[in-house]
Amino acid sequence: MRQQQSIIGHLDWPLFIAYLLLVGMGLMTVYSVAFNEDHPNILDFSQKYGKQVVWIGVSFFLGLMVFLIDADIYRKFAIPIYLFTLVLLVIVLFMPPVNGARAWLGIGTMGIQPAEFSKIGTGLLLARFISEVNLKQQTLRTVFIANTIILVPMALILMQPDAGTFVVFTSFLFVMYREGITYDPLVLGMINSIPGVKLKQTWVGSHFIPILFVVVFLSLVTLLISNETLEYGFLPGVEIPGMYGVVMSLAIFCIVLLLLLRLVYSKRERKRALLVVAIGFILSSGIAFGVNYGFQGLKSHQKERIELFLGLKEDPDGEDYNRNRAMAAVGSGGLVGKGYKNASVSSVESNHVPESETDFIFCPFAEEWGFVGTIVLIVLYMFVLFRIIVIAERQRSKFNRVYAYAVGMILFYHFAVNIGMNIGFAPVIGIPLPFFSYGGSSMMSFSVMMFILLKLDSQRRDILQ
Amino acid sequence: MNLDTRKYVIIAFFLIVGVIYATRLFYMQVIDDSWTLRAQQIAEKRREITPPRGVVFDRDGRKIVSNRTYYNLMMIEKNIKNFDTLKFAKLIGWTPEMVRERFKEIVEGEGMYFNRHTGKKQSNYQKIRPYPFLKELTLEEVANIAPHLENFPGFYEEVTSMRRYPYANGANILGYLSEVNREEVDKDAFYSPGNNIGRAGIERFYEEQLRGQKGIKYIVTSALNNAIESYGDGKYDTLAVQGPALKLGVDIILQAYGEKLLQNKRGCIVAIEPSSGEILALVSAPTYDPNLLIGKRNISENYPALVKDPSKPLYPRPLAAEYPPGSTFKLLNSLIGLQEGVISPEFGAVCDKSVVGCHNHASATNLADAIKHSCNPYFYAVTRRIIQQGKKRSNFEDAEIGLNIWADYMHSFGLGKRLETDITGIRPGLIPDAKYYDKWYGHHRWAFSTIRSISIGQGEVMLTPLQMANIAAIIANRGWHYTPHFVKSIGDKGPLEQFRTKHYSKVDGRHYETIVEGMRRVVHEPGGTGKRARLKDIVVCGKTGTVQNPHGEDHSVFVAFAPMNKPKIAIAVFIENAKGGGGLWAAPTAGLMIEKYLTGKITEIDREKSILEANFAYK
Structure with missing residues (x-):
């Protein structure tokens, strides 16, 4: 009970509220894009929005659990958590493929994607490793271990295959960069092998x-x-x-x-x-x-x-390419959009933009709310990202800081690639827009990731390390 | 090494991406309009609505061509996905082989074209184009299919209309519709595959009026091309406009009666209202029920049989068949004689059977009596005076001048050229002139004696029954006619421009009265050849004709108009291979038609009975 009181007092409300806003806007967009006239109730669990409500509920419950558990546990159990997610990544390779990828664990629609959760495990272990007291940053050994921590799940994810999440894992490189673990030892090794150079x-x-x-x-x-x-x-x-x-x-x-x-x-x-x-x-x-x-x-x-x-090119089947359709949906939004539930190109019903409730959810949002809506969304994400940097930099614990950077960079990657492919700045690799896209795994994993960060931050004064 | 500055690198990345994305979004959403256009291309489809064709009324406002709603099952190959042939076949009650065959048929039906760029032959078939997979489904049929179409992306139902002919008459006037072919789709943007086009008759001639204006409906469509909702609440849509109703001069009751009279016969009846040129009836026997040629199913079933039928029911005889006019032609020779001044109404001639055969009658002492008796030697003499006017010393040179004068007159009666009515497929007939005979006999190698059969409407002279009826109309009008036509009004705009000018013949109006009197005597005086056309209270003016037929029995002809003063109907009846002359069969037929039209009743029951029973068709 002491902890619960303290978390309300020490919670970073700006970030938490921004998170809630994004979740709310996402649910609103899912409701619009997947709207079924026969089932208008947002709590109709046969519909995607009903399911999304369930996922959000589950996420909040998980968040509560995170808040109840002592923050120190994440540092202590970083290795088991990491190994657990690795095991899941291995098991998933033996599951029947869905849409050509063995990414789903479980039965039918109630499955989860271990790749989403492995980001948390990897983030925690990387933080644990970098926060080791006697770590020397500029050694080949450090670079090797840090890269191995990232590369093992990346390799497993590539075997699914899931190119999007694979790319997202390179965001950890920035975390390492921030902490001074770079490829300089490798470069120096090569350069200094030239006689006379030191x-x-x-x-x-x-x-x-x-x-x-x-x-x-x-x-x-x-x-x-x-x-x-x-x-x-x-x-x-x-x-x-x-x-x-x-x-x-x-x-x-x-x-x-x-x-x-x-x-x-x-x-x-x-x-x-x-x-x-x-x-x-x-x-x-x-x-x-x-x-x-x-x-x-x-x-x-x-x-x-x-x-x-x-x-950039139509595929041989003669289908219009997704990117062009997504861009048409976004571009046709205009200044103020076509109005809520009025997306003509990107509604699920019209199906011009595939995956418009998951990977391409930015499309219906941009089409419905226009530039006014998209600028609000971009500013909101920017706020989240900067707030995470602020949080990261105020941590006394190195573990907390590294983890915060990991969360920030993962969110940034998802933001940059997901919106980038909607506006023609990134190739179409399917990764969700955090807190926004429909889907249980991404909603739960991003929420848990965020709640762990909030929990760590709320207890930052308790921890000296 | 100070690592704290590195946070600025990361912040810079966040900022740069945020700013670039915001700028890009501003450009795409606010500045650049091309994405809006692209979105319209993707999601908003222009769907054409083909209106039902204009309906057709007869002169008394009876609807003789109307529409019935049907449905086509359309398909767009590009949108077909995960097609389950077996399920689909089951849905439409076919076998899977039939479904596959139908796909092949649609593709092959479009034919090939030569692509100049690739140098290869390529199919005209386009995957993105809608084609009718099943045609002319009834509401019941489509109601069983439509609810399941969502399982078959690429298929959708489309409302279409087909013709309906409440009266089984006038097939040769009305024509029929059939599906447009490849060339027509390419030539005229109005048409798309599966549309109908008029193939004959009124349907063909007034195609542009009857088809109306297509409506354009902008709809928001899904990737499967299914309509989701109308775009912008329909404010950009244009409504389909049905073509204007056509009001025909045809009296469908008279038409039906004429067809009944000519049952088991080959021949024609053409009736015209002289004062307007409107065609009241145009009977072509044998004929067919226009309902036989409605829609693709019927056409494919019935059309081949109609084409093969040796009695040629599809052949519009009144417009396209060219016959010698026989003795009816004597009327025109008389008029020309009077105008040229080579005879007077009091001209008399002995019935000299040594020159040309004739029947037994007293020699005519005036023109009217000669017409009454249809005296061959008399008109032989009249025509000789026209052709050989003695303007040149040489008989041959003289005949050349005379014949050309004669042919000029004939042309002014609408002969020897197409009488451009509002149905295509008409024939010009033939009025020989000097050039024509020069070809046959050589220049200056012929004279009247060579070509004398033209005086009694035999030999080279050819007229269509429409022209014969028009002659009756000209005489009824005492010298002028409107080009005969079917449509008296398009909507409420009246007839086409070309049917609003009077054409005058080269014979002055004053000369007609003698002829009219002669025609009255033909019917109403004892000894007249056309007494079987006589009616109790109506003065009928007519002229019989018996056309010698080298291939069989003589043809029976009668031209007439009635009443004598202020005529309301001019008529020509032509019955092929009728045993007996014009007076025996054609005259009573004309009389019945006139009575039917003017009084709506038939009093001469016996005459009607004998004509209905007569069978000249199959010899």
């Missing part, structure tokens, strides 16, 4: 992960929109090829960034910032052009394979 650290090695992310993101965006022609309603007749649109966007972004930096930086720092940003702009433009040039230079069948992978 470096203590390299910039590229230390920042390898964010650099990789920038390169991948920029390449994807370049590939995805270089074929698009951008037109602006207020500039009739002006058509900008997608490639130049990318570079222009980069330039605008850099200028905005510089203006923002002026506010916080002193004069001397500004000069350095200008230099860094200019170099960054040149490098990233170079990457964009390079990727585009390299892509155009490919043989047509290679090009086609990449286009198919990115969802």
